[in-house]
Amino acid sequence: MKKVLFAVMALSLFGVNVSTAQDESKSDEFKRWQVRVRGVGVVPTESAKIGIIGGDVKVTETFIPELDFTYFFTKNIAAELILGTTKHEVQTMHSDISAVGGSTNASVDLGSVYLLPPTLTLQYHFLPDQKNIFKPYVGAGVNYTIFYNAKPGTVVKGIEYENALGFAAQFGFDLMLNDTFFINVDAKRLFLSTDVTVDASNLAAGLSIPAEVTLDPWLLGFGVGMKF
Template sequence: MINDFYQSLCFKLKLFLDVILTNKKMKKIVFALVATSLLMTTVTQAQEEIKNNDFKRWQVRLRGIAVVPNESANIGIIGGDVAISNAFVPELDFTYFFTKNFAAELILGTAKHDVNTVGSDISAIGGPTSFDVDLGSVMLLPPTLTAQYHFFPLKEKKFKPYVGAGINYTLFYNVKEGDVVKDVEYDNAIGFAAQIGFDVMFDDTFFVNFDVKRLFLKTDVSVNATNLAEGLIIPAQVEINPWIIGLGFGMKF
């Protein structure tokens, strides 16, 4: 019985197709319906693709940042610790969105810091057993690249938090050794970075931003104090590990 049913169904379908294919008017109608269906499917897929990519991929921010070192040091020969001053400077950063959620950020900024030892023993050269040695100042240029995940990508959301992690390469330059020692050298260094922050949108283009980063940064330092004692070179390993706290405005494009 089932075979009879399928044979009857196939026969009817064959008759239906024969009628359509031998009737020019019906053939045009069928082709028109098929073409319309394919076109609507293509348009729907294109609209979905546009919807998925309907966002501005670039944004730029101008922030004021506080660079707050969380310093410590292992100082040879004279011992003691290190103190590094805070700095307040402008900073520029660029962000590119690969998707609505995933992005990469590059920050550019430079800061000047005053440096001195704390509680060093310089009795071997006729000084006190606890003395703060002025090591002058140094400029830091720490370009930092982070991969970010942005929450709430919908345009309707004004508050857009994000988290990120990446890598930092710090250049030490324009070293001023001060009036006590002859010279100070800092090794450029690579470190890791972590961040958290949020944007508050004014509209689809402009926004205000708050951002906190932590750089895990360590450098080797060599202090040339041969002006104080013959052959006196003081090595040190310094962990700077600064917090970078920023507030500013941004624009998407």
């Protein structure tokens, strides 16, 4: 009889252990991918050191669609890659172009340029439990900006921008509508500078104007997403 009771107890304990292991396994299961579509306001906080003619720089703000993908290594740790491209109009402010017959306080139209700034961030997500509707996060990472299709405008002959590596910081939150769909609010700051060379040889023979331009834009986004 004792052997029978011992066998029953052993089987019961084994059953509890199996059930507990299954429950822990289920608790470890979660959706590792999410994708978002956002509208993003790009707000540069620009400044510049301009050689020869001096002054500062003005870069226009813009609003773009943006797509991003996030992969969760754990419930708290994730990596996000954002994809989007922007177009900006550029001009100098308070420049001295008296040497070529202009004003000592001139604005010089430098045309437009497109930026492709893929950005990868490593994120920490708070309150990962499924019951939490509000899910805030913070992140930091790297950015590589490609400048392309630069048009010099009507004043100078040409303009070149150097592609640049920068850094990124972000914070935001998701508002879960259900287990799959959510609303997202996100803010990123890119720390980005580039070297610019303006070919003004049409104004004076051999005139080339160097500049160190800091953009440091804010990317302010609102959109929807899906977990899968």
